[in-house]
Structure formats: C-alpha cells, structure tokens
Amino acid sequence: MADRLDTITIGRDLEVRKIGYGAMQLTGxxxxxxxxxxxxxxxLLRSLLDQGVNFIDTADVYGPHTNELLIREALHPYSDELVIATKGGFVRGGYEYSTLGWVGNPKYLRQSLMMSLRRLRLDRVQLYYLHSGYATDAPFEDQIGELKAMQDEGYIQHIGLSNVTPEQFATARGIADIVAVTALYNVGNRRGAQLLTAAEESGAVFSPWHPASLRDGGDNADRVASALAPIAAAHGVTPQQLAIAWLLHRSPAMLPIPGTRSLAHLRENVAAASVDLSDDEVATITELVDEKAIHG
Structure with missing residues (x-):
C-alpha cells in the first residue's frame, strides 16, 4: 500500500506525488x-504544495496562454519540489470548440515551446508533451524529431505524448525517450487502455485525463455509477474519490491529474490516495468495461 500512496518517478529523476493537478479548469x-x-x-495554486501535490499539468492552448501565465504569477519563483508539465501542438481560434485544431509543423512546435518557457519563466520545462498525434501538416516522425532536438539543446528535460495512438507511441520511442503519456481513461471510459499497457511495458508514466469522471462512458455511465455506489459507501467516500482510488490500484504507472477550482474538492481528490481497496473491489470495477475489446 505504501508504494501506491507515496510517489512515482518520471524519467528516472522527477519524483512526484501520485496525484497531480490538472490546471485546465483555471480558465474561462x-x-x-x-x-x-x-x-x-x-x-488554489499556492495551496497545492501544502496539500501534498507537487505535479501540475497545463498546456499552451488552455486559455490559450492564460493558464501558464496564472501558474507563473502564483508560483514563480518555483519550489524545488514542484514539477510542471506543459504541452504544444493544439491551436484555438475562438470561443467555440470547433475552432480547435492541430499543428505539427516543427517550426511551430519550437515556437510553442519557446513561448511556453517565456510565459512560465523557465529556462527548461521538466516535461513537455506533444499535445496531439492528429496533426497531418508534418510527418509525425519530424514532430518527435524536433522535440528531441530541443531536448538535446537543453530546453526540454523529458518528452511526453498526449492524444496519440499506440502505434505512434511505438514510433516515437524509436526516436526519443518517451517518459510519459496521457490519454482518456477512467472507470467508465477505457479508450486509453492500450496506451496504458504500452506505458507499463516501456516504463513510462500514464496520466489519465478525466480521471474522476463517471459520465465519459456514454451508455455505460448509469451502470458504472450504480456499481460504484455501494463500494464508495462502504469506504465512506464519494464515487469520484473511488474512481481516483481505483486508478491508483489499477497500475503502478498511474499518475492521475484531476482538476478542480475548489480547495475543498482538491482535498477530496488528494484524500482518494488513502482509500485502500480490496482485490475483489478492484476487480469488480475493472471488469465493468472489457478493455480487451478496445482498440487504440
């Protein structure tokens, strides 16, 4: 149990608590x-370390840009304990989600990183994700190659991938050391199941997004909520806390990054690390979705 509740290491040298903070909600x-x-x-950002959270996940497209600026204002100069991850490769042209798109042009990715460093007031980002494998304006290999070049130049400490296929993950690993991957994975929606397996096999950290959601399962949502209710009640926690606790039991590679705008909710999320589930309880939740039937 101690291993599950304590820390996880990103890239062999970044030790963080096993529940991080996804900062995306701190936008309009x-x-x-x-x-x-x-x-x-x-x-809220200044309370993170006091609550035992020392990993923050952000991206240049959150706002865009405003999230990184808020983090800098709240936390710079940064504590030596703090690890910040940011991302580049998404673009946003307005309020509507329909304006969201993907750019893989290596020059754009370089500009994205340099501007993130400027906004965060960093010389080097500890973990930098390619935010999407969907971009078609440049070969995927060239996108990873540019991140590797910027790592070699000292601007990136570690490279991660977000929104990629298992095949892209394998391709990227042939070009650079990929230490982290993010994907949609929670009690109801296991879309990232194959990436979780790939992360475990490679030694990468896996950060599931929407980790506490009970609704991402679509038609599964009501069935999942009903199955979680008695287990949550038995442990005196909310179903959302149970969802996070299950993730921590599910894999030693797991680094959930739940987001919130509330200090009380932040404390609830962190408290999920103390929920000790039995093997039968973990299996009951795991078996709610047939992960073997999911294709990346």
Whole structure:
C-alpha cells in the first residue's frame, strides 16, 4: 500500500506525488480566456504544495496562454519540489470548440515551446508533451524529431505524448525517450487502455485525463455509477474519490491529474490516495468495461 500512496518517478529523476493537478479548469468558460476568479485561482495554486501535490499539468492552448501565465504569477519563483508539465501542438481560434485544431509543423512546435518557457519563466520545462498525434501538416516522425532536438539543446528535460495512438507511441520511442503519456481513461471510459499497457511495458508514466469522471462512458455511465455506489459507501467516500482510488490500484504507472477550482474538492481528490481497496473491489470495477475489446 505504501508504494501506491507515496510517489512515482518520471524519467528516472522527477519524483512526484501520485496525484497531480490538472490546471485546465483555471480558465474561462470552454477553456477560453482567463479564469474569472483570478485571485481564487492564485490561492488554489499556492495551496497545492501544502496539500501534498507537487505535479501540475497545463498546456499552451488552455486559455490559450492564460493558464501558464496564472501558474507563473502564483508560483514563480518555483519550489524545488514542484514539477510542471506543459504541452504544444493544439491551436484555438475562438470561443467555440470547433475552432480547435492541430499543428505539427516543427517550426511551430519550437515556437510553442519557446513561448511556453517565456510565459512560465523557465529556462527548461521538466516535461513537455506533444499535445496531439492528429496533426497531418508534418510527418509525425519530424514532430518527435524536433522535440528531441530541443531536448538535446537543453530546453526540454523529458518528452511526453498526449492524444496519440499506440502505434505512434511505438514510433516515437524509436526516436526519443518517451517518459510519459496521457490519454482518456477512467472507470467508465477505457479508450486509453492500450496506451496504458504500452506505458507499463516501456516504463513510462500514464496520466489519465478525466480521471474522476463517471459520465465519459456514454451508455455505460448509469451502470458504472450504480456499481460504484455501494463500494464508495462502504469506504465512506464519494464515487469520484473511488474512481481516483481505483486508478491508483489499477497500475503502478498511474499518475492521475484531476482538476478542480475548489480547495475543498482538491482535498477530496488528494484524500482518494488513502482509500485502500480490496482485490475483489478492484476487480469488480475493472471488469465493468472489457478493455480487451478496445482498440487504440
């Protein structure tokens, strides 16, 4: 149990607590514009280390840009304990999600990293993700090659991948050391199941997004919620806390990054690490979705 509740190491040298913080919610509606409660966002970010959270996940497209700026305002100069991950490769042209797109042009990726470093006031980012494998304006291999070049130049400490296929993950590993991957994976939606397996086999950290969601399973949502309710009640926790606890039991590679705008909710998320599930309880939740039938 101690291993599950303690820390996880990214790339052999970045040791973080096993529940991180996804900062995306500290933006305006639909992840567009600055977070309306600016001072509240600053207070929440400044509370993270006190709550035992020392890993923050952000991206240049959150806002865009406003999320990284808020993190800098709240936390710079950064504690030696803190690890910040950011991403590049998504673009956003307005409030509507339909304006969201992908760019893989290596020059654009280089600009994205340099601007993230400027906004965060960093000389080197500890973990930098290619935010999407969907871009078709440049070969995927060239995109990874540019990240590797920037790593060799000292601007990136470690490279991660977000929104990629298992095949792209394998391709990227032939070009650079990939230490982290993010994908949609939770109690109801296991879309990232193959990537989780690939991460485990390669020694990479796996950060599931929407980790506490009970609704991402579509038609599964009601069935999943019903199955979780008695287990959550037996442990005196919310179903969302149980969902996070199950992830930590599911794999030693797991680094959930739940987001919240509330200090009370942040404390609930962190407390999920203390929920000790039996093997039967873990199996009951795991078997709610046939992961073998999922194709990346």
């Amino acid at each position: 509606p639909q992840v567009w514009g600055p977070y309306p409660d600016h001072e509240g966002g600053v207070r």
